[in-house]
Amino acid sequence: MQIRLEKFDYIEGQHRYCVLNLSQTLFGEWCVEQTNGPLGEAGGQQRRSYYTSQETALAAAEKHRDRQIKRGFVPIPVQLGLF
Template sequence: MRIYMQTLPEVATEAPRYVQITLEQDLFGGWTLYRESGVQGGKASLKREVHITHDSALAAFEKARDAQLKKGFKVMFSQGQESAHGR
């Protein structure tokens, strides 16, 4: 599952900031949560968390999503389980 979020720039000449959160199952049955963020067309940061169970990975996904929503990011695109992100 994946969710892509952006904020509108404060100045029209600036590029928007973005966050992409992705949850994928690995070959061993574990789950990896990727959090990529940066400025559109610029440098990006990628963080990775490994979770043993789907429930803990899903909780981490929702927590990361909710934290970005509180910071003012808006959902632009989502793919995967509809019930997981409820947006």
């Protein structure tokens, strides 16, 4: 599962993104990867959190998504490349 959120604040000139990625590791754990930073510029942060079950990882990803939406971010449809 991958969710991309973007925020455009024209008054303050801030254009930011946040990507949430939920995947399973080789060892069977679930990883929630959060990547965020300014759009079109260098910099940003990447955080990973590991969970033992898919349900807890999904709940953590949804909680982070809801928190970002409250801060003014908007979900953007992610277009996956062809394999």
